[in-house]
Amino acid sequence: MGRSHDTEDFIRLYAGHEGRLRRYVSALVPVPADVDDVLQETAIALMRKFEEYDSNRPFLNWACRFAFFEVMQHRKRAKTRQRRFSDETVEAIARDYQQHEQLAEQRRQALADCLRQLGAQDRRLVKLRYASDETVGSLAERIGEPVARLYRSLARIRRMLAVCVRSKLAVQT
């Protein structure tokens, strides 16, 4: 087994995969604040068990197993929370996730292309919405736009992007 228990190795691997791990957890836990908690617990668990990590195997798969466990633990702890998917939904998403992830890189590149096709106004909205961590409500207030319209615009842009990404992938595959 290719063993590695170097802290520096861990930090590198974790930092390199944190984005994808976050996405995985976000898919299972729809409340952003809970995602942070779960990720934190996952990071601690991974660090503790890093000696058991076989460096010949993909780090992400290994890490996702821990993350799934921590998601379940978190659900147990927060039983009263309103906003959570049913057990069946979480399991179904977790099941589909790896397969979906196989085209993640293609999807990302397609998205970058699709963004270039957006009009100037839509690009501006994307920047405003995503370059800061503001809520849509405060953003609407700041740019003097009715909040309902901003929600609609963002929904429209996302849908356009989703359609565009899918068409590009359909052409490639």
Place this chain on the structure above:
Amino acid sequence: MNDSRETGIDPELAELLASLIDESITDEQFAQLDRRLKEDPQARRLYLDYLQIHGELSSLAVQMIVEDGWAGSPPTGTRNASDGNQGAGAFPGDAPAVRRLEAPATSVAARGWRKARRWLIAGAAALALCVVAAFVLLHVAPPQPKPPEFFATLTRATDCVWDGPTRPKPGDRLAAGGLSLREGMAEIALASGVNLLVEAPATMELVDAASSVLNAGRIVARVPPTVVGFAVDTPRTRIVDLGTEFGVYVEPDRETIVQVFDGVVVVELKNPDAPGKRSHRLVAGETVRIDASGAVELQTVAFSPERFLRTFSTPSVHEGDELVPFKPSQIPSLDVVAAPGPVIMDGDLSDWDLSGGFEARCAEPFAESYYVHGSMMYDKQYLYVAARVGDPMPMRNVIDPNTDPWSAWMGGSVQFRLSTDRTFGWPVKATKPSCRRGGASAQDTSGRIVHLTLWYFQPCEQPCLEIRYGMNLDRGVVNPPGWQGAFRKAPDGKSYTVECAIPWTLLGAGNDLPRTGDELGLCWTVNWSDASGKRWKGQLIEIKNPAYAARGKALTFMYAETWGKAIYR
């Protein structure tokens, strides 16, 4: 970008997903979404598509800002570093270097939870500033020359000695211009929300709220997620931040080291003839060195947390979620007493003479939980050290002595620094050579100036000791043969006891032990970490030279003169 039936996007589901993402979903809609996702694989596919797009947009938006030049008005170009001995072409100066940024891949990491938390606690005022700054950059700022204006504040200064015309004091506002810090450490807050920690000796230039120039020395920049695009220019590089924390070190020969603690930066080489890639993307945990020679190459060097000072040892430092425990030193000396008999290393101090020890507590509100009782004894063979440390998260250090001993202090540790050479007298005049003007003295590099770090490596349940020699801290040993140590956690889990015996031979004093009546340099530091056991949260420094305790000089690893006294009884 035409909608198409084949893409199979259900408008109703798309709406649910948009509400979920924008956090405007109602309970009823959420239940509906849950049902759809449970029953329909196609719905799950679209859900995952949406989530990926949502996640990627955070980093792609940053790239868009870089490409569009902040919605048509790129950040102000940087001025050339102005020390006059650069050949033409070495400084593209106002060239819009950021245009060549690489795509920041899956850098959702750049917005990681750690940073989010850190910046959340930066306070409402700072957040408001960031929002305002982002707004100004995105909407308002027309690309026109600005009249001289203040855009920065010197927020904190520890023992700062400035050269040159600008000699600011904490609270002073700063406009564009050069700063030269000969000694100490300064923190500068830019109006954009960016924080710069400057470690002496350093020469830099404040340009505007979106960029600074570092000609020599070290800075650590912390950039909140709302202010992406902040740039640091050095003679050979431009470092563009994508919402992160990074350190830059320009050595006297202009060799440059860039190290990323958190998030993502892009390092641009300025030499247009440099072989290979001109821009390099660095993520957390990565370090590059840009050669001093004209042939600018990026080489990976080891990430070393100790390369940069990232926090201030003053009461208002934030790291993680809490205020750093800290207190000004009040105790100038410790009595090192003769060991009463054999001392067993078991974490039980009943065989100790604790009469020479000291007790110190962090300032409120940490006094109750963060404290240390420290004692030292000696005999012909060993120096003995014992500490009982109040620590709500004791003995969690996960930093591996085999691979990373130099950063072990951060995960929770007891450190002490001492001189074992009576000819050095007191105060000990040794200084970190790079902080000294002129060459290093013999004391600076003496093997009888010793820095020790004690920690408990939790994954292996192993007591660990690292010893470094001289003020350069560049020679050392880890868990050397001959030392013994033991840790014991208190039954209530709120403190731990450590004791250890270190042979005098490991302290440079094998043939010349300290004698009764000797007064030698000594300083203690206790470090606390967060729950992860690797992230430094705060410290307490005691046994200090009263002349420096009052002025709060905290840089005990740089100036032995700040150390207090060990009085051998």
